[in-house]
Structure formats: C-alpha cells, structure tokens
Amino acid sequence: MERLSGLKGRTSAILVVAGSVLVLVLVLALLFSTRGDETGAGSHERPLPEATAPAVTEDPIAVAPAERVLVESADGRADPASTDPVATVEAGAVGGVVRDAATGEPVREFEVRVLPPRADSMHPFATEDGRFEVVDLEPGSYWLTFMAEGYLWENKMDVAVEAGVVRRELDVWLRRGAAVRGTVVERGSGRPIAGALFEVAPVDGWSREVNVLGPEAPRTGEDGRFEMAPIVSGVLRVRARHDRYVEGVSDPVEVGEGETVDGVVVALARGGGIEGVLVDEAGSPIAGAEVFVCPVGRSGWRHPCPTDEEGRFEKLGLDPGRWRVEHSPARLPDESFASWESRNWLSEIVEVPDGTVVFVTLGPPKPTGASVRGRVLRGNEGVPEAFVRLEPTAARDNPEIAEAIGNRLQTTTASDGTFGIEGAPPGPATLEARGGPNGYPRRVEVEVPVAGEAFLEVRLPGGAIEGRVAQAADGAPVPEALVTVLPANRTFGPGEIWRVSARTRVAPTGRYQIRDLADGSYRVVATRGSYRGGNRPVDGLMAEGRIVEVEEGASIRVDFDLVVGGEALVVVRDASGRPASSVSVRLSRVRPGEREELPEISYTDETGTARVKGMSEGMYFASLLDPGKAGAFSEVLPVRPGEAARFDVQVSEGTRIRIRIHGADGRPISRPFATLVDERGRWMEASRVDPGSDDERDGWQLRANVPPGAYTVEFGSYGRFEEMTSIVVGRDSRQSIELGVVGDAESPK
Numbered sequence: 001m002e003r004l005s006g007l008k009g010r011t012s013a014i015l016v017v018a019g020s021v022l023v024l025v026l027v028l029a030l031l032f033s034t035r036g037d038e039t040g041a042g043s044h045e046r047p048l049p050e051a052t053a054p055a056v057t058e059d060p061i062a063v064a065p066a067e068r069v070l071v072e073s074a075d076g077r078a079d080p081a082s083t084d085p086v087a088t089v090e091a092g093a094v095g096g097v098v099r100d101a102a103t104g105e106p107v108r109e110f111e112v113r114v115l116p117p118r119a120d121s122m123h124p125f126a127t128e129d130g131r132f133e134v135v136d137l138e139p140g141s142y143w144l145t146f147m148a149e150g151y152l153w154e155n156k157m158d159v160a161v162e163a164g165v166v167r168r169e170l171d172v173w174l175r176r177g178a179a180v181r182g183t184v185v186e187r188g189s190g191r192p193i194a195g196a197l198f199e200v201a202p203v204d205g206w207s208r209e210v211n212v213l214g215p216e217a218p219r220t221g222e223d224g225r226f227e228m229a230p231i232v233s234g235v236l237r238v239r240a241r242h243d244r245y246v247e248g249v250s251d252p253v254e255v256g257e258g259e260t261v262d263g264v265v266v267a268l269a270r271g272g273g274i275e276g277v278l279v280d281e282a283g284s285p286i287a288g289a290e291v292f293v294c295p296v297g298r299s300g301w302r303h304p305c306p307t308d309e310e311g312r313f314e315k316l317g318l319d320p321g322r323w324r325v326e327h328s329p330a331r332l333p334d335e336s337f338a339s340w341e342s343r344n345w346l347s348e349i350v351e352v353p354d355g356t357v358v359f360v361t362l363g364p365p366k367p368t369g370a371s372v373r374g375r376v377l378r379g380n381e382g383v384p385e386a387f388v389r390l391e392p393t394a395a396r397d398n399p400e401i402a403e404a405i406g407n408r409l410q411t412t413t414a415s416d417g418t419f420g421i422e423g424a425p426p427g428p429a430t431l432e433a434r435g436g437p438n439g440y441p442r443r444v445e446v447e448v449p450v451a452g453e454a455f456l457e458v459r460l461p462g463g464a465i466e467g468r469v470a471q472a473a474d475g476a477p478v479p480e481a482l483v484t485v486l487p488a489n490r491t492f493g494p495g496e497i498w499r500v501s502a503r504t505r506v507a508p509t510g511r512y513q514i515r516d517l518a519d520g521s522y523r524v525v526a527t528r529g530s531y532r533g534g535n536r537p538v539d540g541l542m543a544e545g546r547i548v549e550v551e552e553g554a555s556i557r558v559d560f561d562l563v564v565g566g567e568a569l570v571v572v573r574d575a576s577g578r579p580a581s582s583v584s585v586r587l588s589r590v591r592p593g594e595r596e597e598l599p600e601i602s603y604t605d606e607t608g609t610a611r612v613k614g615m616s617e618g619m620y621f622a623s624l625l626d627p628g629k630a631g632a633f634s635e636v637l638p639v640r641p642g643e644a645a646r647f648d649v650q651v652s653e654g655t656r657i658r659i660r661i662h663g664a665d666g667r668p669i670s671r672p673f674a675t676l677v678d679e680r681g682r683w684m685e686a687s688r689v690d691p692g693s694d695d696e697r698d699g700w701q702l703r704a705n706v707p708p709g710a711y712t713v714e715f716g717s718y719g720r721f722e723e724m725t726s727i728v729v730g731r732d733s734r735q736s737i738e739l740g741v742v743g744d745a746e747s748p749k
Contacts, residue, residue: 090163095133096170098125098146102257106130107174110148116140139163144170152177152230155582158605170606173578177230178255182264184224184240187248192224193268196242200228202235233257238266245317246271247301249694272352273316276360278307278327283363285311289327291362296322296349320354325362328407347408370449372421374456375413376433378516382417383435383460390421392448393428426450433458438504439516440485463517464555465548468510469526471541472561477510478541481526481562485514488521488547517550524548526560527614540564540613542641565614566639568600570622570647572608579608580651584625587647589618590636590681601625615639621682622647633682633707652707657735658695659686659702661715664741672701674715674739676727700736715739 098107107130112123114134125132134144144156151174161167184196197219220226220240228238238250245268255261274293278286286307293303293315305313326347350358376386389410395402405425413419426448434441442460469481486501506512506526514524527543542565548558568587572580587600602610622634632654634647661672674686686702689695695703708731716722723741 090139091136092139092161092163093133093135093137093166094142094144094159094161094170095131095166095168096172098130098132098148098172098174100151101173101175107148107151110146110151110174113145113147115143115145133166133168137161146172146174148174150176150230152232156606157582157603158611175232176258178233178257179227179229179260180231180236180238180253180255180264181225181227181260181262182238182250182266184220184226184242184266184268186245187267187269192220192222193240193242193245194220194222194224196220196224196226196240196245196266196268198226198228198238198240198266200231200236200238202232202237229260231255233259238264240266240268242268242317243315245269246319247317268317270317270355272318272320272354273314273357274318274323274325274350274352274360275312275314275357276325276362278311278313278346279361279363281364286327287311289330291325291327293318294324294326295319296324316357318352320352322349323352324349325360327362347405369423369425370451371453372424372429372431372446372448372456373453374419374431374458376417376419376435376458376460378435378460379462382413382415383433384413384415384417386413386417386419386436386439387432387434388413388419388421388458389432390424390446390448391430391432392425393430394425396430424448424454431456431458432499433460434502435460435516438502438512438514440502440514440518441500442516442518443500460516461518462553463519463550464513464515465517465522465524465550465558466511466513466555467557467559469506469512469560469562470510472563475561477506477508478562479506479508479510481506481510481512483512483514483560484525484527485517485522486525488523519552520550522548522550524558526562540567542566542614542616563641565616565641567644568612568615568620568622568639568647569644570602570604570610570612570634570649572604572610572624572649572651574651579606580604581606581608583608583610583651585610585649586623586625587612587615587620588623588683589620591677591683617641619681620645620647621680622649623682623684624649624651633678636680636682653733654705655708655729655732655735656705657686657703657729657737658689658700659704659715659737659739660700661702661717661739661741668699668701669717669741671717672715673717674702674704674713676704676706676711676713676729678707678709678711713737713739716741 098110099105100107106128108128109126110124110130110132112125112132112134114121114123114137123132123134139162140160142159142161144159146154146156154172154174156170156172159167159170180200184193184198185191186193218226218228226238226240233255235252235254237252239247240249241247248266248268250264250266253261253264276291278289278291280286287309289307289311291305291307291313293305294301303315305315307313324347346362346364348360348362350360352358372390376383376388387410391409392405395405409421409424411419411421429446429448430443431446432441432443439460442458444456444458446454446456448454465485469478469483470476471478482503482505484501484503486497502514502516504512504514523545524547525543525545527541541562544560544562546558548556550556570585570587572583572585574580581604583604585602585604587602600612600615602612604610617640618638619636620639621636624632632649632652634649637645637647639645659672659674661669661674663669675683676686677683684704684706686704689700689703706729708729710726710728713725713727714722715725725739727737729735
C-alpha cells in the first residue's frame, strides 16, 4: 500500500523555466521573502477450477485582511496600466498554518496539492511552525488538499486567489488517522489471497471520507496481508475484491482515532464464472476488444473483460444469479455519437450457478422476430442521420427485458431518411425518432408482428420555437446558454425528462432554435448553466422559464433577457461548532413544488460556506449530501432575485434508515424509489444501498439518513406506480422500514 513516506520523493521534480518566466519567479520569491512568514448465442457449463480540533472563536465567514502585492515584470517595471501581458503579470498567493487537530501543535512536514485552474501540482513543505505559502498562482478558484503521514487528508475548496493578493489566513486542522491490518483468505481453505483489492469504510456506507493514500487502490501482499492507514475512526468493515473470487466483507471492527487494530480477516468465496469467445458476423474471433459482465436486475460492478488474440474472455468470482454479457463496437474516426450508439451492441443474459463456469459465444444475434422499417420525413424530404429507437412496451415495465435488448433496437437513418431495425420482439412498442441535436423527439405507437416486416413513415411535425438569449442588463448575448423544451403541466420520473425533451446550446450570437414540435403546450427554459445541474449559472444569471402554445407548421419566437438571480449562502458547522469544509450541500425547493426542477448542489469552502448564485425565486432549504453527515436540514427560507439568503446547517448524526419495497405478491419490486417529506416540506431522496453490502444481501434496497420526526413517504417503482404513506423516524441510530404496494402493482415475474 502506498503511504506518504515518499513525501519528498514524489514531488522533487525540478521545473526548468526559460527567459522572462524564470526572472518573474525569482522576483516573486524575493518579494514574498522580504515580507516575513505568514485536494450468448450459446452456452454450456463446466466445473469451477481450483484456483477533534480546538474551538473556533471567530466568525467562520470573516476573512482576515489580505495583503496586496504588485508583482513586477521581468524588466523591473510595475505598470498595471500596460496591455503587454508579459509586462503586467500579477500572481496571487495563499498561505496559512497546518496544525494537529487534537493537540494544536504544528504539523512540520506535509504536502499541498493544488488543483485547477492551473495544472495539478504538488508543493512539499517542511517547517518548524507548520506555516506554508503557495505562490505564483493565477487568479481564480482553487481546490487545496493537505496531506501528511499519519493524518487524514483535508480539503479546502473554492479558495479564491486574486491578482497581487497574498492570503495568509488559512487555518488547516489535520486529524490523526486510525489503521486497520489483516488478511484476505479463501473461504473454506483459509489460503491467503495475494493481489486482492481492498478498502475500508463505515458499516453504514462506503464514504468518500475514508482516505486511501495514492492514486491507485491498494492490494494485498503475497501473504494476503493488508494495512489501511490513515482512515477515519469508528465502526468499520474491510471490503475486498479479486478477479477470481466473489467480493467479501469483514465483520465490523471498532477503531479509535489514532488506534491500530490488527487481525481482521476477509474471506472470499469462489462463486461461479463466465468465459466465452467474441465473434463477428462471419464467426471469426474478435481480438483486442472489451466485453463487459454486469449483474441483471440488481446493482453491482460492470466488470471489463478484454479479449485475447483468440477472441476469448473470462470473468470468475461471480455471485450465483443472472448476468449480462455485452460488447459495444469501437467508435470509428469522425463517427457521430448517435451513429456509434445505434450500431449493434451485442448482449446475452446467462444464468451462473454456484461453483460453475458458463461458456458463452457472444456474436451478432440470429435473425429472429420481425423487421421494423420505415422513413423519417420532414415535409416530403427524408431526414438523414436521424436517431431512431424502438422501445417494446414489455421492456419499459421489466428491466430484465430492457437489459437483454440493450441498444440493439436503435439505429440512424440513411441519407434518404430510411431506416431498418431487425429482430424486434412481437407486441406493442413505441418508435422514437429525433431529427438532429435540436430536434424534438417524435414518438409513435407501433404493433410489431410475430414475423415479417412492419413499415411506417414517421413525419416530424413542423412547429418550432426560436429566439435569442441575452443579458437583461446590457443586451449582450449569453453564448453557450442552454435552452430546454419539454411538455408543460406534467411531472417526470427520474430519467424520463431526457426522453421527452429537446435541448440545444445557444450560438455565440445568442440565437437558438428547437424544431419538430407538434401542437401543444410546452415549457421553455433558458439557463446559463447545465439543466442537469439545475439553475446554477456561473455568472449569477437566473434561469427563466415560460409556457408557450405551439401550432403545427408555425414558428414562434421566445426571447429571454436573463436577470441576476438570488444568492444562497449555506454555512455548515460540525458538532463542535467549527466550520465544516469540503462538504457537499444541496439547496432544494420545499414540497409540493415543481418536481422536474433539479436541486442546486455545491461544496463548502475553508470557512464552511457554500455559495450558489443565479437562483430562481422560491422557498428553499439546505441539506447535506455526504453519507456520514446527511441527518440535518436548515430552516426554510425565501430566496429572491438580487438578494442573498443565509442557510445554517448543523451537522448531526441523524437516523440511518433502510427501506425495502415489495409488491402485492410479497416480492421486492424493480426500480424502487422512496422520498421522505417532513411536515415543513423538506425532503430527502433515499439512495440505493451499496453493492455487495450486507443490506443488499439481506434484500434491503434503499437507505437514507434523516433527522427524527414524522414523514410522508412517496414510494413506488420508477415509471410504473407511486404510493404514499406516513412513518415516524425515531432517535435510534438504525431503523428498518418495510413498504408494500397495493392493488395489481405486482413485481415483475
């Protein structure tokens, strides 16, 4: 396992800088030194072969006075009015003190990793007083990671650097890490397993707070031994993986801060496996390709399996059950993403018994089912390179059928707009055609025959929405803004919104167009940022949405003049009242509200503050996304354009709950979801349990961490049904919840 003992060796490279840049660096060093010191087609089977820091007394939002330093140019001039970029380079710097969180003593040897806007760089320090200063930084926002041997990493995010300003107020507190040692062995024989990947995490979830020093995951030695340090203290488990064994976890072990626990054992079972050969249309093996093995109907790893010179591949150490074997074709030079995605992706589902290796021949499917052919038209002209996809109704309701089909039933049109899809299963289906990146999807119902051919013409509607996106203040265009068009007055399940909407980037002139719209009501949203990230524009412009009516054959104009939105400051403190830095926070509207509007997500900086600009007007609350800190909500507050609102969140333990949802037949449902909403409209979505965890093996599907209290639970299966019930979350550290759907909404057979 890589430790930080090579602290100096990893960063001892000498940068060679020529000409005026070298002179500039020397001038910087001189200036700072004079001022003092201040982050398949067929299968058969065979037997398996052997094989805590001091309290903060000052307001965490307060920033100490910064020192402004004008950095001279290479020829000794200091001319800020000059337009010569070489002569007016102003750099900034950031510094502070690194201390032991338990004792307050300075940490004398450490590294500071600096992430963009400049290239990733490491800066080693060895000082008696724990002081550091990173100089020659271009203006911008940086992510600093502090690392020292025996300590957990500490991240400082969104550290602002200004031209000519030296910041020396950063206080960095490093916590001593714990250590866990043990052995990974084969279940049954007890033989040590060399080269097994391992990781350590809290019993209730695999948290990003557990640090692994080094960019690569550690592996066990020849004797199967492992050591993980430094790690967070608490009740932990060790999880281990190996290519030839089923993943396993240890029994829980309690580790105190700075403590080392030895003798932990992780036993791995052999399980089953899949081996096979990848062939082309002629039956010839395909060498140097990549095959993936994925679990069916459950969460888990997508295992890559490269083929050798004979086209053979192998994956051992699989849990008994159903597995999908798939291969995606290599993307050709200059091939569009839609064209590549529409080409034949090979897929086969096999049943893997315990202790058995199943052989699979993975190749193009034999012609079965019917052909669906047709033409995509805009007016009377064929639409070239239109994306066409067939979705059987049965696949929509059954994820196992959908996984078996994969991307096989999609294609792109030829130059005359024609298309063909082979091997379509019989029954009702939906055909989707999208005429280009700014085209709205056209969806038509089709009945696929048992055999033969179905032919249909798909005529794209003639409606369109076009206009411009500009800043209200000065009328300047907002290039790269995103415009999204989606059906009005309806809600969407996760993932559904992308199938029934169209999105386009605004041109440098501020112009945009969405075409191929049918009659109806649409919501048009313009935002400076990505729609996936919600209304989170980098320049503070607020997203704007409108409801419009579109008529066939008509183009309507919708212009947007974006104004500066509201700003939210989320201040997070830990249990001791200190600022909690590098914490992921979320700002959400209270329920009931517009469910298709995604929440804002940001991270706290070194003062424990996260800032989100460009927010729409409404009632919001803040919550935490980190698994170990999610049991806390802020108060509900209004956000208004042009104003700033402060949300305070105190980190608390919360109650960890696990959820299982079953159908009327008593079996777990597919694609489960659950959202807990408290009496003030604050909500938390439950997430899937960790793959390979005890909870998953025991049939639990979802988990959440919420404050104690009364909740309404919205639950069900994505895209199929939704129900509501009421629960009370107690103050116990762990709570299990069973939810059942009623009526005919049974789990798929």
